[in-house]
Amino acid sequence: MSGPDESFLTNxxxxxxxxxxxxxxxxxxxxxxxxxxxxxxxxxxxxxxGTPGISQKELAEKLxxxxxxxxxxxxxxxxxxxxxxxxxxxxxxxxxTAKGEGMIETIKAASRELRSRYEALLGKEFADEISKQLIxxxxxxxxx
Amino acid sequence: MSGPDESFLTNxxxxxxxxxxxxxxxxxxxxxxxxxxxxxxxxxxxxxxGTPGISQKELAEKLxxxxxxxxxxxxxxxxxxxxxxxxxxxxxxxxxTAKGEGMIETIKAASRELRSRYEALLGKEFADEISKQLIxxxxxxxxx
DNA sequence: CTATTTTGTTTGTACATACAATCAAATTAA
DNA sequence: TTAATTTGATTGTATGTACAAACAAAATAG
Numbered sequence: 100m101s102g103p104d105e106s107f108l109t110n111x112x113x114x115x116x117x118x119x120x121x122x123x124x125x126x127x128x129x130x131x132x133x134x135x136x137x138x139x140x141x142x143x144x145x146x147x148x149g150t151p152g153i154s155q156k157e158l159a160e161k162l163x164x165x166x167x168x169x170x171x172x173x174x175x176x177x178x179x180x181x182x183x184x185x186x187x188x189x190x191x192x193x194x195x196t197a198k199g200e201g202m203i204e205t206i207k208a209a210s211r212e213l214r215s216r217y218e219a220l221l222g223k224e225f226a227d228e229i230s231k232q233l234i235x236x237x238x239x240x241x242x243x
Numbered sequence: 244m245s246g247p248d249e250s251f252l253t254n255x256x257x258x259x260x261x262x263x264x265x266x267x268x269x270x271x272x273x274x275x276x277x278x279x280x281x282x283x284x285x286x287x288x289x290x291x292x293g294t295p296g297i298s299q300k301e302l303a304e305k306l307x308x309x310x311x312x313x314x315x316x317x318x319x320x321x322x323x324x325x326x327x328x329x330x331x332x333x334x335x336x337x338x339x340t341a342k343g344e345g346m347i348e349t350i351k352a353a354s355r356e357l358r359s360r361y362e363a364l365l366g367k368e369f370a371d372e373i374s375k376q377l378i379x380x381x382x383x384x385x386x387x
Numbered sequence: 388c389t390a391t392t393t394t395g396t397t398t399g400t401a402c403a404t405a406c407a408a409t410c411a412a413a414t415t416a417a
Numbered sequence: 418t419t420a421a422t423t424t425g426a427t428t429g430t431a432t433g434t435a436c437a438a439a440c441a442a443a444a445t446a447g
Contacts, residue, residue: 103293149247
C-alpha cells in the first residue's frame, strides 16, 4: 500500500533547508511586522547600530548575502531614512541615523517575539541546537 | 577585546535556516546544471513521473510551495515540453511528457551528485540527521 | 611614475517565491 | 433547482536574492 517513493525530497538537504527557510520566513515576517521591516533589514540596522561605520563589505559577510544584494538593502534603508552612507575612497561606510537608532528597541522586541514563537513550537533546547547545526553546516559547505 | 554582540544572527533560526538555504542552493544548482533545470523543477518532474496525473494542488503540497508558485513552475516546464496539463473540472492533472520521462535518469544522477557533494563536507551521518531535524522543524512550525 | 591588477560598489537583468484578487468549477444549503 | 459557499487554479504585482558586467579607487609591479 506504499505510494511512490518520495524520499528524494525529505532526504535532500537542499529541499529541507529551503522548506524550513520558507516556513520560518513567514513567521519571522509576521513577528517583524510591527517594525515595518523584514527581518533582514532589521538585522542590518542592528549591525549598523552595533558597529557605526561598518562597511558594506562587512555587512554583506555578516548577513551572508552578496554585495549586490547588500547594495539594494542599503538603498532601501537609506530611502526610509534609517541609515546613511559615507563614501570613503572605494568603500562605503554605513551609519544608522537617529531615526534608525530609535527603532532598535522595536527591532529587538520583534526578534524576541520571533524567537519565542518558534521556541514555543520546537522547544528551547532543540531550537538552540538546530541553529548551531545550521551554522556549522553553512560553514562546512562554504569551504568551497 | 570582544567586538559587538552579533549572536542575534547566529542564534536566530530564521537567519540560520535561510543562510543554509542560500548556501546549499548554490551547490544544488551547480549539481543540477547538466539537467538544464534548477532542482525544484527536477523534483517536480520526478513527482510527475512517480505519480502520473498528480494534481497541481498535491504538487504544491509536496514541494511546499504556494499554488501560485506551482502554476508558474508548471508553466515553464510545459513551455519546455517536459510536462503537460490535463484539465479535469477545476483541477489540473500534470503528466510528464516522453521528453520529461527521458530526463529522469539525468535528474537522478544530479540528485546523487548533489548529495555526494554535501555528504563529503558534512559526513553522511550528520547530513542525514540534520535533514530529519529540518523536516521535523518545518512540520512543527507549520502547525500554525 | 605609469601600467596592471585587485577590490569594493553599483547596475542591469533574471528568477524563485509570495500574497491578494479574480475566475471557474464543484459542492452544499435553501 | 437555484443560490451561496468552498475549492483549485491563474494573474498581477511585489520582494529578496543572485550573477555578470561595469566602474572607480587603491594597491602592486614594471
